[in-house]
Amino acid sequence: MKKAKPRRTWFFVDESGDPSVYDRKGKLIVGQPGCSPILILGLIETQAPERQRQAILALQQEVVHDPYFHDFPSIKRTAVAFHAKDDLPEIRYQFFKLLATLDFRAQFIVARKIESVFRNSFQA
8 A cells, every 4th residue: 555645734714704693792793784694714725835825926916017907096905915805807807817727625615694593593
């Protein structure tokens, strides 16, 4: 039997939405204004984070120095970091094209916060 080579795996986790369902006093806030109705948790698994980081930084420099994007106010934020909420559709397209070339696995959980579930299941 062939012995497996040890390798290091890196995990990166991020969320979208607020995980809160109760306020500081323990009152249910799901369904109230200001409480996000959805929570998304994402996990990226890779063995080559540095190569991926270099590819993303190279794209960032390409975008920031492209004269086409120069006059868009959001380019200042892109110069700091990519962010789908702030970036132009053309920049998001370039980023997604790059993602297709990178070696990683991704998993996501999308949870809808439903008031009746929390009220009926978790409160006395």
